[in-house]
Amino acid sequence: MAFWLMKSEADVFSWDDLVARGPAGEAWDGVRNYQARNNMKAMQVGERAFFYHSRGKAPAVVGICEVIAPAHPDPTTEDPRWECVDVRALAPLPRPVTLSEIKADPRLAQMVLVNNSRLSVQPVTDAEWAAILDMAGAPAA
DNA sequence: GCCAACGTTGGC
DNA sequence: GCCAACGTTGGC
Secondary structure, three states: OOEEEEEEEOOOOOHHHHHHHHHHOEEOOOOOOHHHHHHHHHOOOOOEEEEEEEOOOOOEEEEEEEEEEEEEEOOOOOOOOOEEEEEEEEEEEEEEEEHHHHHHOHHHOOOHHHHOOOOOEEEEOHHHHHHHHHHHOOOOO
16 A cells, blocks of 8 residues: 655645545546656555645645545546546544654655655655654554 | 746747 | 746745
8 A cells, every 4th residue: 555645735725625525525636747647547546645735834734535536537627648536535633744844854854745845746655654643643554 | 925946848 | 859938836
């Protein structure tokens, strides 16, 4: 099982918006970046991803979501190059983990989030996943 | 709101 | 195939 991280601007589509979708979840559409798309194509149903709020005054990982549908054509474009997965909210983190905390933790120095801040869908290693859960005060997965 | 970093586009 | 110009992202 691989782990992932998906970014969204909090004032465009927030964690609360995903929670409001309930078990039906939401298509993660609108991605127009090949690397991010390739990551979505690699996702398996049941895998988990951190939900990250970008661009707010305190960018942070705020929740955990689950992939509920594999990659399929992006409904927001006619262009067949673009695909998206569907995700649903699983659980909020007991405490958000901010980008500044992530940058300050040596366990997370190699995170894609730290080194390629523009990639909107990115892989997370098992060790990074565990470290962030730890920082959030969440039980290990 | 600003600006640096990055990805994409398009002329040659 | 190269590279300059442009648009977008996202931290601050």
